[in-house]
Amino acid sequence: MHVKVSELVGDSPDSWKGAVQSAITEASRSMKNIVAVEIVNFTANVENGRLVEYKANVKIAHTD
Numbered sequence: 001m002h003v004k005v006s007e008l009v010g011d012s013p014d015s016w017k018g019a020v021q022s023a024i025t026e027a028s029r030s031m032k033n034i035v036a037v038e039i040v041n042f043t044a045n046v047e048n049g050r051l052v053e054y055k056a057n058v059k060i061a062h063t064d
Contacts, residue, residue: 003061006031007040011055016042019056027060036061
């Protein structure tokens with residue numbers, strides 16, 4: 001089996017878990033057979049002292 005890895009950024013207004021899911025959902029539109037995800041980094045945007053957008057940099061493993 002040949003595995004490819006693509007790096008993406010997902011975002012969510014609610015949580016880092018939601019940001020990871022957002023990246024997976026977006027990737028599944030063009031990638032077949034997603035088999036794993038590695039979270040590389042979590043970041044967030046802040047406005048007026050509050051978290052307003054969660055971001056997750058992820059590597060997604062998929063097969064052809």
